[in-house]
Amino acid sequence: MTGRPRYPIAVLVSGSGSNLQSILDAAAGTDFPAEVVVVISDRPGVRALQRAAAAGVPGVVVAWGDSHDRDAFTLAVCDVAAARGAEGLILAGFMRILAPSALGRFPNRIINIHPALLPSFPGAHGVAEAIAHGVKLSGVTVHFVDAEVDHGPIILQESVPVRPDDSEQTLHARIQQVEHRVYPEVVAAFAAGRLRIAGRHVHWEGT
Ligand code: GRF
Numbered sequence: 001m002t003g004r005p006r007y008p009i010a011v012l013v014s015g016s017g018s019n020l021q022s023i024l025d026a027a028a029g030t031d032f033p034a035e036v037v038v039v040i041s042d043r044p045g046v047r048a049l050q051r052a053a054a055a056g057v058p059g060v061v062v063a064w065g066d067s068h069d070r071d072a073f074t075l076a077v078c079d080v081a082a083a084r085g086a087e088g089l090i091l092a093g094f095m096r097i098l099a100p101s102a103l104g105r106f107p108n109r110i111i112n113i114h115p116a117l118l119p120s121f122p123g124a125h126g127v128a129e130a131i132a133h134g135v136k137l138s139g140v141t142v143h144f145v146d147a148e149v150d151h152g153p154i155i156l157q158e159s160v161p162v163r164p165d166d167s168e169q170t171l172h173a174r175i176q177q178v179e180h181r182v183y184p185e186v187v188a189a190f191a192a193g194r195l196r197i198a199g200r201h202v203h204w205e206g207t
Pocket of ligand 1: 019092
């Protein structure tokens, strides 16, 4: 261990949690500057919660249906994250939209990953829509979250070629290979304080 305190993050999930796994695997290394202090799921019984348990990280369900509206749901999610000491929120396949109050609780400290090259194909069906549109390149976008869906300042993008015979599943699988490599890199840079936001631009500082 380096002995330096690690930046505490909450990872928000809804399903498989393969991106969560990539972050947990990286965080198991001695030099990773972030620690996953809690995994929050809006659904019970998902594989992501099993992954958290296997890594010894607390998993908490904040069920969407238990809140009467988006504001109450957001408050509950932020309260759980804050109670566990998280200073940043990492969205990894989290299929709910947080209310703007989350931005006040975690200003410039919420990050999302999206399986397309934003601003193309935002929303929940980015992979299928890229194929339907006939684009030759899609890819991965990691961005800070702002008040609009899949819109905030872009931290990193990497392209993935679309093959003529791609299905949503085959393209998404290749996109996820990239996601699993780049998301821990972004989380590390964020946790180390190396990402500086200037308007819509994000600058990576240091090496
Ligand atoms: C990822 O492809 C991510 O880009 C999108 O949802 C998917 C989540 O996959 N937001 P997983 O739960 O991390 O396996």
